[in-house]
Amino acid sequence: MRILTGNDLKSGAVTWWTGQDWSLYVEDAADVSGSEEEIARREEAARRVNAPYAIDAERHEGRPRPSHIKDRIRALGPTVRPDLTLKPTETDIGTWVI
Amino acid sequence: MYLYDQYDQQMVDARVEEFRDQARRRLDGKLTEDQFKPLRLMNGLYLQLHAYMLRVAIPYGTLNSRQMHALADIADKYDRGYGHFTTRQNIQYNWIKLEEAAELLADLAKVEMHAIQTSGNCIRNISSDHFAGAAADELVDPRPYAELLRQWSSFHPEFSYLPRKFKIAVIASDTDRAAMRLHDIGIQIVEQDGELGAAFYVGGGMGRTPMIAPCIKAFVPLDRLVTYSEAILRVYNRYGRRDNKYKARIKILVHEMGKDDFTQAVDDEFARMLDEGIEPPFAELERIRTFFEDPLFETDASEDIDRSDPDFALWVDRNTVAHKASGYVSAVISLKPVGGIPGDATSEQMRLMADLAKDYSFDELRVMHTQNIVLPHVRKADLHALWTALDEAGLGSPNLDTIEDIIACPGLDYCSLANARSIPVAQKISERFAANGKTEALGKLKLKISGCINACGHHHAGHIGILGVDKKGVENYQLLLGGSEAEDVSLAKITGPGFDEAGIVNAVETAADVYLREREKGERFLDTYRRIGMAPFKEALYG
Numbered sequence: 001m002r003i004l005t006g007n008d009l010k011s012g013a014v015t016w017w018t019g020q021d022w023s024l025y026v027e028d029a030a031d032v033s034g035s036e037e038e039i040a041r042r043e044e045a046a047r048r049v050n051a052p053y054a055i056d057a058e059r060h061e062g063r064p065r066p067s068h069i070k071d072r073i074r075a076l077g078p079t080v081r082p083d084l085t086l087k088p089t090e091t092d093i094g095t096w097v098i
Numbered sequence: 099m100y101l102y103d104q105y106d107q108q109m110v111d112a113r114v115e116e117f118r119d120q121a122r123r124r125l126d127g128k129l130t131e132d133q134f135k136p137l138r139l140m141n142g143l144y145l146q147l148h149a150y151m152l153r154v155a156i157p158y159g160t161l162n163s164r165q166m167h168a169l170a171d172i173a174d175k176y177d178r179g180y181g182h183f184t185t186r187q188n189i190q191y192n193w194i195k196l197e198e199a200a201e202l203l204a205d206l207a208k209v210e211m212h213a214i215q216t217s218g219n220c221i222r223n224i225s226s227d228h229f230a231g232a233a234a235d236e237l238v239d240p241r242p243y244a245e246l247l248r249q250w251s252s253f254h255p256e257f258s259y260l261p262r263k264f265k266i267a268v269i270a271s272d273t274d275r276a277a278m279r280l281h282d283i284g285i286q287i288v289e290q291d292g293e294l295g296a297a298f299y300v301g302g303g304m305g306r307t308p309m310i311a312p313c314i315k316a317f318v319p320l321d322r323l324v325t326y327s328e329a330i331l332r333v334y335n336r337y338g339r340r341d342n343k344y345k346a347r348i349k350i351l352v353h354e355m356g357k358d359d360f361t362q363a364v365d366d367e368f369a370r371m372l373d374e375g376i377e378p379p380f381a382e383l384e385r386i387r388t389f390f391e392d393p394l395f396e397t398d399a400s401e402d403i404d405r406s407d408p409d410f411a412l413w414v415d416r417n418t419v420a421h422k423a424s425g426y427v428s429a430v431i432s433l434k435p436v437g438g439i440p441g442d443a444t445s446e447q448m449r450l451m452a453d454l455a456k457d458y459s460f461d462e463l464r465v466m467h468t469q470n471i472v473l474p475h476v477r478k479a480d481l482h483a484l485w486t487a488l489d490e491a492g493l494g495s496p497n498l499d500t501i502e503d504i505i506a507c508p509g510l511d512y513c514s515l516a517n518a519r520s521i522p523v524a525q526k527i528s529e530r531f532a533a534n535g536k537t538e539a540l541g542k543l544k545l546k547i548s549g550c551i552n553a554c555g556h557h558h559a560g561h562i563g564i565l566g567v568d569k570k571g572v573e574n575y576q577l578l579l580g581g582s583e584a585e586d587v588s589l590a591k592i593t594g595p596g597f598d599e600a601g602i603v604n605a606v607e608t609a610a611d612v613y614l615r616e617r618e619k620g621e622r623f624l625d626t627y628r629r630i631g632m633a634p635f636k637e638a639l640y641g
Contacts, residue, residue, distance in 0.1 A: 010125065010197045012149035047127050051145065068571055070510060073519075074147050078511035080439055080521045084178060084193075 003029035003064050004036050005071070006044070006052030014074055015049060022049055024086060026075035027063040065096065072097045099160050099462065100245050100389040102210045109253065110207045113214060117141045118200035125197060140220075140258075142213025143199055147514045150194040153216040154206060158226035158244040158268070159187030159465040166452035166463055168209040170445040176202045181448065182512075183433060183441040185505055185554055186265070187225050187465040188216060192512055214252065219260045221251035221331075225267045227275045228466040231390060232428045232474040234420040238294065240270035240287055242387040243323060246378070247285075249386075250324045257331050261338035262346035264331070265303075277467060277583035279311045280304055280559060282348045283330060290317045300330055300360070301352030304553035308589050309349040314361040320383070322368075325376045329368035333360070392423075393460035393475055399425020400479045413485050413496040418476075425478055429459075431471040431488060432495040432503065436532040437525050440506040441469030450491050458484050468505055470498070501536075501543040501610065502528040505556055509549030509566060510573070516549035518566025518573035519599075523547055526603045531610075540610055543623045544582075559583035561624045562609060563590040564602060575602035579609060579635055580627045591632060594640050605639055612638045 003026070004017035015022040017039060019030035032039055036054035043049045056067040066072045076097055077085030087093050102110070117137070124134040138144075142153040154169070161169075169189055173181050176198050177191040184190055194202065206212055215222055224244045231239040247266060251257065257264070267276040270287035278284035284299035295317040302311030318326045334348045337355070352360045401424060405411040418427040431451060434440050443451070451471055455463045458480045459473035466472055476484060488494040497503045504527060507513065509520030524547055531537045546560030550567075557563030563578035574596040581590030597605050610623070612635050617626045627635070 007145060007149070011195045012145065012193075014148055044131070047125075051131050069573065070147075070514075070516075073510055074514075077148060078521075079519065080511050080525070 001031040001057050001059065001064065002033045002036055002054045003057045003066070004032045004039055004052055004054050005029075005074075006040070006049035009047055009050040012050075016075075017043070017049075017052075026057075026066065029057065029064045031064075060096070069097065099162060100157070100241075100386065107207070107210070110210075110212050110214070113141070113212065114200060114203045114207050117203060121196060121200050136218070138196075138199075139217040140214065141199075141203065142216035143194065143196075144217060145514075146192065147510075147512055149192065150196055150199065151512070152191045152194045152199065152202065152213055153184070154189050154191070154211060154213045155216050155223040156187050156189060156211075156465050157248050158224055158230065158241050159228050159467070160230075160241065161463045161465065162461050163452035163456040163463070165209045165211055166448050166455065168205065168211070170448035170452070172202055172205060173445040173448065175205070180442055180444045182439075182508065183443065183465050183469050183471070185467050185469060185507070185556055186223060187228070187467055188223055189465070190508075192508075218258075219262050219264075220258050221254065221260075221264045221266065224248045224251070225265070225276055225281075225467060227269045227271065228464040228472050229275060229419060229428050229474060230270070230464075231392070232421050232426075233271055233273075233275075234422045235273055236271040236422070237289055238270050238287055239390050240268045242383060242390050243270075243285065243287060243296070243320070244268040245386050245389070246324065246383055247327060250327070250378070257335065260331070260335055261340045262343060262348075264334075264348065266327075272585060274583070274585040274587070277556065277559060278302075279587045280308075280556075280583055281311065283327065284311050285323075287320075288317065293319065295319050296323050296326070298326060298330070300364075301349040301357075303347055303349045304556060304558050305347070306344060306551040306553075307347075307349065308553065308558040309353060310587050310589065311349070312352070312357045314357060314364065321380050322377060324378060325371050326364075326368055328376050329364050329371055332367050332371075333363045337363070393462075395423040395426060395475070396477065399423070399477050401425055403478050403481060407482070409489075409496075410482055410485050413489075413494060414481060416496040416500065417498045418481065421475065423475070426475055427478060427481070429473045429476045429481065429484060430466070430498045431473065431493050432497055433470050433493075434497055434503050434528065435492055435495050436502060437529045439521050440504055440524050443471075447491055447493060450487065450493070454484060454487055468503065470503070497537065499542045499544065501531050501540050501545055501562075501606075503544075504528060505544075505546040505560070507548050507555035509547075509555075513549060513554075515552055516566065517551075517568035518549050518575065520547040520549040520555055520564075520566060523564060523566070523575065523599060523602060526599070527606055530603055530607060534607070536607075536610060536614070539614060541622060543610070545606070546581075556583060557581070558589050559587075560590055561622070561627070562606060564606075565592075567596060569596065573599060575599065577602065577605050577609065577639070579632065580624065582624055586624075593632065593636055608638050609635050
């Protein structure tokens with residue numbers, strides 16, 4: 001599957017296209033295969049996202065998981081600072097990244 | 099240290115307001131990202147893996163306590179309570195919001211700091227010896243010359259759109275503590291027949307094509323320092339490649355032209371420029387020099403140190419460096435606790451370091467390119483009190499220049515260019531050697547880790563270097579041996595096939611064990627490698 005990501009213009013936070021809106025959580029990402037360019041163009045023009053682009057992802061326990069480790073780290077946060085990730089209390093989240 | 103005059107302050111303040119307007123127009127949709135990107139980069143604002151990242155310039159690594167306090171306040175007010183000191187003596191914040199960036203820059207300007215020219219194809223922050231003005235072995239303090247070049251290169255209209263970024267280092271001792279020959283221009287202040295001048299080394303660098311800068315001019319009189327620098331930049335600006343960013347650095351130009359032809363081109367340009375009035379009045383250098391006069395060192399400061407506490411004695415042995423004034427040392431605050439993140443400091447730690455600088459080091463701090471902090475002028479009599487305060491704050495690690503004093507770039511944990519994580523590897527290596535007790539026996543051993551070929555972690559220059567690569571979507575680490583960024587500069591060579599994360603930690607220990615087995619009296623790891631070559635290491639690693 002293909003999922004669409006970018007950054008929030010004001011905060012810079014990593015965001016994911018859900019089909020209707022942008023979410024901080026990659027698990028909310030929608031499959032945009034075939035329509036990524038059109039959505040990216042429209043959303044960037046409306047300043048709801050900055051510098052959007054599509055990446056490859058797979059389904060993992062029913063939820064999207066980016067195919068490449070760089071995108072998984074980007075989705076979660078720095079592996080060396082679990083306290084700064086989106087899921088600071090999930091102790092086994094490292095296995096999802098690696 | 100240098101203090102802004104009214105013109106410096108006006109320029110920086112004006113730049114803040116200019117950026118405030120640019121950011122507002124971006125947020126209002128009047129600028130596209132393509133239009134805004136070069137503008138924000140000129141102000142050090144990147145869009146990194148997780149958020150906007152701001153790189154703040156620390157000229158030649160010199161700070162006062164007020165500035166360090168401001169950096170701590172910025173970490174709390176605009177970021178997440180910490181900052182990352184970099185391998186070019188700067189600091190980076192990882193979680194900046196665009197809507198707050200202009201206000202952050204305004205706060206920086208209040209303490210005579212900025213983020214101008216910390217990105218883009220321009221002359222970046224001038225780096226220098228972190229012991230400048232304190233080192234027992236320096237000819238003169240190199241920072242006045244670095245400051246003169248900083249002023250010359252700031253907003254220089256001719257050099258705002260160079261073929262590629264451009265880095266300059268200035269030193270003034272035969273011991274190179276600034277990786278001088280791995281810069282686009284390395285300058286060593288030297289003496290010839292009683293006159294001070296500058297030796298120019300041009301075309302060094304790391305990155306995907308590492309090169310050691312050759313000396314193109316052994317002596318340029320100091321009243322031609324700026325003119326000769328400008329001649330080099332003009333030749334680069336004219337002939338440097340703009341068609342391929344991977345071949346655009348000046349090192350490629352020097353290599354392709356050849357040192358002699360490049361030097362001739364610079365000399366020809368220099369000769370043409372002599373009548374152009376490029377050089378600032380010598381009085382300006384003299385004015386700058388007054389900002390770098392020695393503090394009022396006590397003339398009768400005690401040489402005695404009570405070494406009865408073994409932990410303190412170890413820290414003194416490892417983390418203090420000879421000073422030009424008797425009774426004083428330069429003290430290095432390690433930002434490399436075992437298992438920690440190299441170069442990171444919390445806002446609380448920054449404030450403590452600032453306060454300690456005020457109490458014990460004439461209000462001065464330095465950022466090392468090895469991602470530690472220096473208090474340059476500490477009385478030996480104050481060392482125990484200083485160490486006690488540092489140790490209580492987790493800043494007392496006694497590991498300067500040991501295998502635990504690892505340079506590591508932010509790597510894939512933060513950097514969008516990286517291919518592999520650097521920090522976890524550094525953490526595991528420092529934990530391994532702290533546990534196996536080999537650190538002391540290994541002595542001086544410089545280990546440097548980069549998460550990609552851009553080499554921000556200086557892996558080419560490590561006695562042991564590690565390069566993270568992407569191998570079909572999986573992190574892989576190449577091991578390199580034999581590099582040095584010091585006066586015995588050399589480029590490290592790859593040992594062979596790479597390793598996974600656990601494997602590279604084992605490989606480092608294996609290489610260290612070969613050294614311990616093969617070394618002769620007085621040899622560092624690097625010396626042994628140079629004597630016995632790669633073969634015994636390869637045999638142990640892959641045999």
